[in-house]
Amino acid sequence: MAPVKPSARQFSACFRCVRGDASFNGAPRRFLSSSAAREELQTTSSTSPPPPPSSTPVDAAKDAAAPKETPEYMKQWGDLDPNAVELKRDERRLIRREGIQPIGSRRRRAIIARDSAAKAEQIPFEQLPYQCFQEARKVLLADREGKLKDIKTQITRIENLKAQDPAVSGGEAKKATRLRSMQNHLNDLIVLADINDPLVKKKFEDGEGDMNKPIYRYLADQKWRKWKRLVLEQRIEQFNLVPDLLPALDPIADVDLAFGRKNIPIGDFVDSAISENPPRLNVQTFERGQKLVTVVVVDADVPVPEKDSLTYRCHFIASNIPIAPDQTSIALSRIQQQSRKTENVDEQQVALSWSPPWAHKGAPYHRLAIFVLEQKDAKALNISEIKNEKRDGFILRSFVDRKQLKPIGVTLFRTKWDESMEGVMQRNGLEKEVDVQFKRKKIEPLPYKRRTERMR
């Protein structure tokens, strides 16, 4: 990549930030961060100036790198500041030579690099010499003050209503409805108080947002709905997941699928050698609090040549998996290993262990849908009961109904016969099926009849 002039370079860096290095499934998620679980406003953000970028990581990295004796050609790369590298090449070199990741977003680093090149001082927001900007900030701050006041009154109102006798407020049901709507309004206010804060926006874009705070969850949800969820909806419809596996589906959690380090876009074909081991899920919820979920993997296209029809097969069930906005990773292989180690059935999470997806030679592709199902009231399910579920002819609808589950997320991959399928089948006790090949059924043409005969 040829170095560009600073101004244009920074502009292009901004562009790159907006779209990210988007695969067609959307950019990889970067808005998660886990800190102490606190449910509160972003209070300090607008009042205190941003801390100046510290140079400690650089020094630390240099100290660590020095004894290792860097080769000559690496020394020629010059000084690489993790706070200011902006070219992809330089980022790569930084990771390779220093072994540290660049800090923050590329947009941020580009600005820092430009400022340091121009010897500009780091001026905090409050002292920026733009009058219009400062006036606008005043308006925003005043608005925020108003919102904070509204929040206080709304909280007292809710407390008052809680203390009220149900008979006065028109019955239990009516009181509950009112409480719910008031709580919803309070939640809206909490988001609105922070949504105009430039620092919140910056933090979110840099991927440093704390997902335990409502504003970052809100922003992440909006971002998800703008592109990734639309793609997901389209795939659900086009691959007919909705009438085939479930009667209806309204995804509210973002699910990313990866086998090892390979991210799989929704509906992609996965090589059978890769899918021999269970995948890793990344489930981002945008609602407050912890949830217990069940993960089910179903093959929706299992051929039954005797009946000339198709059926379903269950490849994996694991239950009682905790997820939260800041606790997103579900590594199925790790869960499976843990379940194998534990003797007690009730402490296990895996009910049906991973059986690698397979397809006959010549058969149409198989859709393997991965459902994340929320358990009712975050109550644990009985694993020993789920262990009795049959794999072949598994009906997801009835399973969801029986266990009172609510589908919150879904993803999909496909599989078909490939070079490594034979080995996969032999390793998993399907030697007999290797020799079976599927061929199109010949359809007998209708016998020719004269028109008068047909009319009879």
Place this chain on the structure above:
Amino acid sequence: MLLPRILAPVRAAAKSPLIPSSRVLDVLRHPNGSAAHAPAPALSFVRHASHQAQGRANGAKDGPGKRLGAKKAGGEYVIPGNIIFRQRGTAWFPGENCKFGRDHCIFATESGYVRYYKDPLLHPKRQYIGVALEKTDKLPYPQNAARRRRLGFVAVQNEPQPKELDGQTVVADLQVGGATGSETSITATARNATTLTVGKGYAYRHANYDIGRVAERANVQVKEFVPGDRWAAWRKSQARKKRNEEAKKLRNAGKKSAKPKARKRRGP
């Protein structure tokens, strides 16, 4: 209603001795009122709005019929590709297991039984033609039920693979053996020369690799090509040029030999 002023020329005409009383009203028919004195020759032809007077002015109304309409009745058995309905425009839409043809005709994509139906949940106004897989099925299928599908494939046992020789390797269906002349080379591997395969549709034919080795079987000897033998190359090219000249002469034998065109002189 006639106003008195309009009737004024009539009155004047009645008084004048030149006009007989029976022609008095004619003065009203001529706008300038002086018709009685100098009767103008009447225009015998008038041009009205243009309208083609010859041939079929408004296009042919009674051409040959296009044989549109239902080709299969409701409940009739169809196989994939059968045209169920021919139409201009989209009076009917394709429903379950049907598709539009390029002229909006509706054809079956599955074998089954034709159904003509409406599906208000899908579209309130459209009428659909579908193919039900079972004779007893009704269309439309329930909205959120799993789709009824047919596999359309049969399972067959693979033929056992031909045994491999020692040292012969097969990489992704491509047979790779030792070097030419060795026992495991492709050319040395025995194949049944007499097998006939079914060609496209009807005819039996030799496989291409078989045809390619006919000369080998007939023991046809080809002179070996020696790269860099310029003497042989020159003789060959001379022979070719001579041959071409002969052929040209033969081709031009019937024609009159044209005079060679005078070359244009260039420059002064």
